[in-house]
Amino acid sequence: MAGLAAAFGSGAMTNTIGDLEEADVILATGTNTTENHPVLSSFLKRAVKFNDAKIIVIDPRQIKLTDYADKWLRQNLGTDVAWINGLMHVIIKEDLHDKTFVENRTKGFEEVKKIVEKFTPEYVEEITGIPAQDLIDAARMYANAKAGCIVYCMGITQHVTGTDNVKSLANLAMLCGNMGIPGGGVNPLRGQNNVQGACDMGGLPNVYTGYQPVTNDDIRKKFEAKWGVSDLSPDVGLTVTAMVPMAHEGKVKAIYVIGENPLVSDPDLNHAKACFSHLDFLVVQDIFMTETAKIADVVLPSSCFAEKDGTFSNTERRVQRIRKAVNPPGKAKDDWKIICEISTKMGYSMAYESPEAIFREIADVTPSYAGLDYNRIDDIGLHWPCPTPDHPGTPILHTEQFPCGKGNFHDIDYIPPAEKTDEEYPMYLTTGRVIYHYHTGTMTRKSEGLNERSPESFVEISQNDASKYNVEDGSNVKVASRRGEITAKLKVSKIAVDGTVFIPFHFAEAAANTLTNAALDPVSKIPEYKVCAVTLSPAA
Template sequence: MTNSFGEFSKAKMILCIGTNMTEAHPVASYYIKQAVRNGACLIVADPRKHRLVDYAEMFAQIKVGSDIAFLNGLMHVLITEDLYDKDFVANNCTDFDSLKETVLKYPPEKAAEISGVSADQIRAIARKLASVKPGMVCYTLGITEHTCGTNNVMSVANLQMLLGNMGMECGGVNPLRGQNNVQGACDMGALPNVYHGYQKVIDPAAKEKFEKAWGVTGLSDKNGLMMPDMMAGLVSKKIRALWIFGENLANTEPDIHHVEHQLESADFLVVQDIFQNETTRFADVILPAAAWCEKDGTFTSSERRVSRVRKVKEAPGEARQDWWIFKQIAKEFGHNWESDSAQEIWDNEVSKWAPSLGGIKYSRIEQDGLQWPCPTTEHPGTSFLHKDGKFTHGKGVFKAIEWTPPAEVEDAEYPFVLSTGRRLSQYHTRTQTGRAGMDAIFKEETADISIADAQRMGIAHGEVIRVKSRRGEVQVPARVTEEVPAGMVWMTFHYREGNANWLTNTAADTITKTSEYKACAVRIEKI
């Protein structure tokens, strides 16, 4: 997030696109609702009429995978009606002419044809966005889990720069991360192209810096593999061994049949987790890890805030803190890592070698934590990025983005589009919530379908139906609801039986390799 959660309740204009925030990020949505009660205008753009829509002044029910066309349509209105922030664009951005050339190909009528949102509504939303400043944009996985996910994010950034909503309180581009501490994992270098603090692997200076810091030579100057490439490598034998750390791949990845084949192909598989799950079935070695309340450390939230996590109980049996496990394995390889606690790791290594985290020490985060960048111990942290339009790059770069359809679209054989997500009462594959009594609230998977489709096909609410894609099929009860438009099916991956990932497509974004969980073609059948 460029901005902070504390700004949500003070915002005057909020566009939420591709986010079921009320269920996936209920605490964050509370502050959005507070803003509405305080007089803010909330605009929601989403394929589903979920609960956040109840608080919206305007709702654009866009078709799955049409985000770029919809956003380009908004920007077409802003440019042709001279509603954009010309001073901000002139002083703080580059490549406006390229953006304009592309956006002019998407008049509201064309954007309406692709997105399903009327041309008049596109104009009304664009005018409304331009009338209140600053304005925030929030999004979640409904933007990123597409083959065009990177372009979706760039389009959101284009809109906010065009409106001049960057570098100020209650503005910005604000992705709510999909899981707890995803931000922290990325900050710590759990990506194949950066060291911690987003220092590039291909940068010779960064390579030299970490060789010196770690007392080694020969660090690679090439980016590593992304997860889909690792999984494919298990089959081709490019990858012989895999260590899975805190991830239930056998349920979370698309096309479960294919994923299980990949896991079975591993010569040696290590799984490190807090409970047995569907993935541990494939493991040669299981390393029992401590849960969040059984270890010390830090979490970093979506707003870049580094906060303390404190142990409240001892881990059971042979379960150990993750850092300790990694240290012992390194010792077997002949490396003696000096740091011997979470605090020592942070203060003596993480903070020391990442400029953006340099001022964050355990002694400073005993209370509410600090937001990076925080380069010195005197720095108060940064609540919002790019102050006064001064971007890290120098000037903000507009990207001309063309709309592309999902990799798999509806046809005569598979006439419905399946999109996936999460429900309030369960979390991911229920590794934790399935053991915490939450099944009493939501006990099985369902296929959410529209009232119109249910009536047309003679399907009753609660009736078990078959949902089938080119990769697999499941049998689940139908949940007939007004949340879902005709022609769409919506499901989750909480339960093994009826898991949407028996159906989903492995097609992925070419940059991030994030799979297209939000769009694939299916059909539904009475049984």
């Protein structure tokens, strides 16, 4: 989200899910939408099938969405900045950009124009492997759209250049004036039900709720007054990717984990385990005995979404209700009650009669949620920002201006991925999900039906690579990187691209993240899950 915040002043999906069907041209990149956001993917497919929209898919793998694509560009892993700059090069050279929008609504265009000058289609082909003519066609298609929308997911953000990738997509959208209009925008698809809400609610080291900075004296004073405390820290805290290594150094002594499973989801798992084992005190609050809970000092059983009231904020910023349907098992308690009790025991009394009472406090301290209450969202949820009780919510952002005033172009040069292939590790590895499972599998792998459809991990490669490395479909293969190795069943597939291995990360017993690189994007601190170098051999 750091990339979008830098460009527009706020980091969230700019348009709505329903709005995707309004687009003439959809540029989808780094999103295996049909597997990861199946219901949203139907909006894209319907746009193509029934509304004559065109989809440009830019993805190394032959994902299902390519069946619906007018153009499919197959870039080399980790070369996104290069093709985005290439698109802008063509658009500017052919004078297809929206000069009025660029003039009135943005700043920094001249610098971008300069940097993309060298990204000729031929130069881009050298880096990305995308044929020059395909790049030119795609550029014309996107630039000539009345409403062109960009959809992306972790395939764009999980790189050392993730923030650069996102800023580049924002550049492209602004260049063509595709901001603030129905069917346009830059739309990151959120992978987990309440990622948007966790960010909105201050689950980030640099901001309180509604992205109010912890470094701002006035904001801090406001929260000190509202919460009845003094001395709130003015320093930006640690990100998860900094916190864990600091545990290894002994600077972080205790971690309180609520409903996360970093020992399957973190990159370079062997190192992450070593870090966690250095902790003086680890508390894990979860619904299952996860890999992380097993190494905790205290495990607190919590209730799941069906066992409590509250709200989630979805990927399109829509705040929606969840409602209690059944009782939690045994002594399990709602997460909010557990936090209140620990806080009260530590000497700061937290007492709320219900989640609704907490929500009233959220609205009170958060300008973008100020107009929301449980009554207003009882039937249909509303999109923040919703500043007052009579405000209808904001489905499309940035229609008049950006929160930061004018939109910021960023001149960005191409930087190759952190890890390259070599003789010892000649293939690239990329990770992702399958439709039947979710994240670290804590929930879906408890479902017999889903497991029957997708029982185990697999290593997906192309037929050419299978011949080259002399491995057979269905046989066990060993995949090793500089950080570790795993064994799983080989799946030869037409989806795979030559030279690249794909492994889903749901399966703890063959955890793909044993192999992945913990190299971080310098701004967003997102690890480079989507590219690292590996070697493949038949398992003994």
